[in-house]
Amino acid sequence: MPSADLQTVFVVAADRARAAQLAPLLRQATVIHVADAETLLREAHVHPPDVALLYTDLPGVPPAQVLPLLRQRAELGGTQWLAVGTQGLGAMLGAGADALISDLTPPEALALQVEVLLARARQHHTLQGRVNALQRRMDTWEHEERVRDQLVHMLVHDLKNPIAAVMGLLDIVQEDTRVPDDSRELIKVARDETQHLLHLAVNMLDVRKIQAGKMHLRRELMFTPMFQEVIDLARGDVGSGLRDRRFHCEVEGSLSPASADPEILRRVLANLISNAMKHTTKGGTIGVTVRSAPDAVHVRVQDDGEGIPADDIPNLFAAFEQSRLTLHGRFDTGMGLAFCKLAIEEHGGTIGVESERGHGSTFTFTLPLAQDDDDDFAELLT
Template sequence: MSEGLAPADARPAVFVVSPAAEYATVLAAELPGAEVRWVPDGDQLLREAHARIPQVAVLYDRVPGTPLPQVLGILRQRAELAATHWLAVGSSGLGELLGAGADALIGDTTPPQALAAQVLTLLRRASQQTQLHERVERLQGRLDTWEHDEQVRDQLVHMLVHDLKNPIAAVIGLLQIIEEDAGLSDESRELLRLCRDESQHLLHLSVNMLDVRKIQAGKMNLRRELMFSPMFEEVIELARGDVGSALRERRLSVQVARDLSPVSADPEILRRVLANLLSNALKHSLSGSGIFVNVQPERQGGGVLISVRDEGEGIPAEDIPNLFAAFEQSRLTLHGRFDTGMGLAFCKMAIEQHGGRIWVESVRGEGSEFCMTLPYAQDVEDDEDDDYAELLI
C-alpha cells in the first residue's frame, strides 16, 4: 500500500464490467487509491452491487449475459446507488446505455491513462455528491428537530395562555366586585386597583405571547370590517378600558378626524394594538403627563395614519432598531415591571398583516410617538378563523 493510502474497505470502489479481467487490471494500475473490482457480466453486477456500493462503474459493451442497459435501468432505481456514476465504454450500443442512465461515454480505444483520468473525475463528483447528500440529511435532521421543537413550543404556549386566561379574567372580575364595596378604605381600594391593573398586565402579556406565535405561524387570520370614524372612536375607548385605571393618572387626548374614508381592518386586533401602545406610553411616562392619540388621513393619501404620542423619557437611538422584536424593550424605563417586549412585536406583526406599517419617532427627554398606517378599504374578502385569543373582560 502506498504512503497515505486509505485501508481497502475505506477506498472508493470502482467496478469494471468487462468481458475480460485484464481491463480491470490495467485500470487498477492507474488507480492505486481505489478498489478496482472486475465484474464479468450484468448478472454478476446486480449481485455485486448489493454487497458493495461502487462510486464508479465502468460498463464495457459486448458483455455477455443480461444486456447492460436493462441492468443499468434496474440499478438506477435503487436509492443507495444514487451517488454512483456510470461510465459507458465501447464503440456500439452506447446510445442504449446513455438512454438507460449512463453519466458519460468514452470510446474503447481510449488510452488507459485517459480512461483513469475520466474515472478520477467521476470519483470526485461522486464524493462531492455523497458529501452533499450527507449534508442535506444533517440539515433535514436539524429541520425536523426544529419543527418538532416549534410544535412543542406552540403547544406549550397555547396551553399556558388558555390555562391562564380564564383564571386571570376571573380574578380581575372578582377584584372589580370587591372594589365596589362602599365599606372599603381608600388605602384598601388603591391596593385593589393596583392588583387589578397588574392582573390586567399579566393577561396582556400572556395573550400577546400566544398571538405573536400564531402570526409567526400564519395561523391568525383577520376578521375584517369596514371601519369609519365612529368605529375608531369606539375601538380607542375599548382599548383605553383594557389598559386599566392607571391611565387616569395621565392626560389622555383623543382626536379622530371626521368623515374618514373607510379602512378594512379587524377591530378586535386593532383594539389590542392600541391597548399595547397606550400601555407602553403609560409605562414610559410620569403621572400627570400627556398621552395623545390621533387618527387622521395619511398625508400621501394612501390610508389612515394612527399615532400614539407620550411625554415620557424617550427611547435611546440605539434601542430603536430592535424595539419591535420579541423579548426586546428599551433599557430605560420609568417603572420596575418586567416586560417581554411581546406587545410591540405583536403590534408590528398585526399592522403588517393588515398591509400597513408601524414605526417610532423619539427624542430623549421629550417622549416618543408610535405611528402606524392602515390602507384604505379595497376588495378584501373576510377571513375566518376562530383560533385566536380574545382580550375581553
C-alpha cells in the same frame, strides 16, 4: 468488501483484465470487477459504488436498460456513471450516464477521467452530509416548536380563567364602600397588574396563532366613529395608570373606510398605548392620531418619554425582545409588539417606529382601505 476509508469503483465488463489494468492507477480507490448486469443490480445495492464504469459490449442485458433502474435507487444518488465503448454511447447517455469515453482510450487517460468522477462523488457525499445534518437540525427545531406551541397553548388556557376570576373579584372589592381609600389604591394597582398578566398570556397565544396561520380576521368597514370607539376601548384595556398621563386622541372627521378587524385593532392599540405608558413618567403625554392617505389609513401612537436606544430598534418587534432602558420594573415578554407587527401585517399593512433617545417614540402603522369589490363596501355605496 471495500475499505471504508477508500472510494469504490465498479468496472462492469465481461473481461476481468479491464479492472486489473485500472486498479494500479487508482491509488485512492478500491476497484471491483462486476461481470454482468444481474451482478451489478445485486452488488450495487449492497455496496454502492462511487463510480461505475459500464462497458457497452457487456453480454446479456444491455447496460442501457439497467442504468435507469439503478438511477432510481436512493442509495446510488451519489454514484457517477461512466459509459465506456465505441458503440451504444448515445443510448447510454439517454439512459442517464454522467460521462462517455471510448474503450480505446489509454488506461492512464481513463484513470484521469475516473479521478474526476471520484472527486464529484466526494463532493456529493460532503454536500449530502451537510443536508442530512441540516435536516436533523430542522427536525429537532420543528419538534421543539411543536412542544413550545403545546406548552404555550396549555399555559394560556389554564391561566386565562383564574386570572379573569381574580380581576372580577378585585373589581367587586374595589367597589365595596367599606374598603379604606388607601387599601382601595392598592387594590387598583393589583387589578392593573392582573390585567397586564392577562394581556401577556393572550399576546403569547395570539402570536403563536398568527405564526401558524390559525388566526382569521373578521374584517369590517371602519369609519371615523368606529376608530374613535376602538381607541376608547383600548384606553380602558390599558388600565388606570393612563390617568397619570396626558392623553389626547385625534381622528380625522371623514376617513375613507379601512378594512380591519375591530377587536384585533383594539388589541394592537392597547399594546401600543401600554408600551407608551411604560416609557413615560407621570404627567407625560401620549397621543393617538388617525389620518387618511391615498392608499391607506395611517395610525400614529406618540409619546414624549425616554425614547428607544438605536441598537434596540431593529429587534423591537421580535418576540421576547424589549428595550433595555425602561422607566418601570415590570417584566415583559416583548410579545405585545410582536403581536402588533404580526397582526398589522396580517391585515396587509405595515408598522414601524421612529425614536430618539430622550425625545420620545412614535409608532406608526397602516391599514388598507376597503376595496370597491368588498361586499360590504359595495352594499354601502348602493
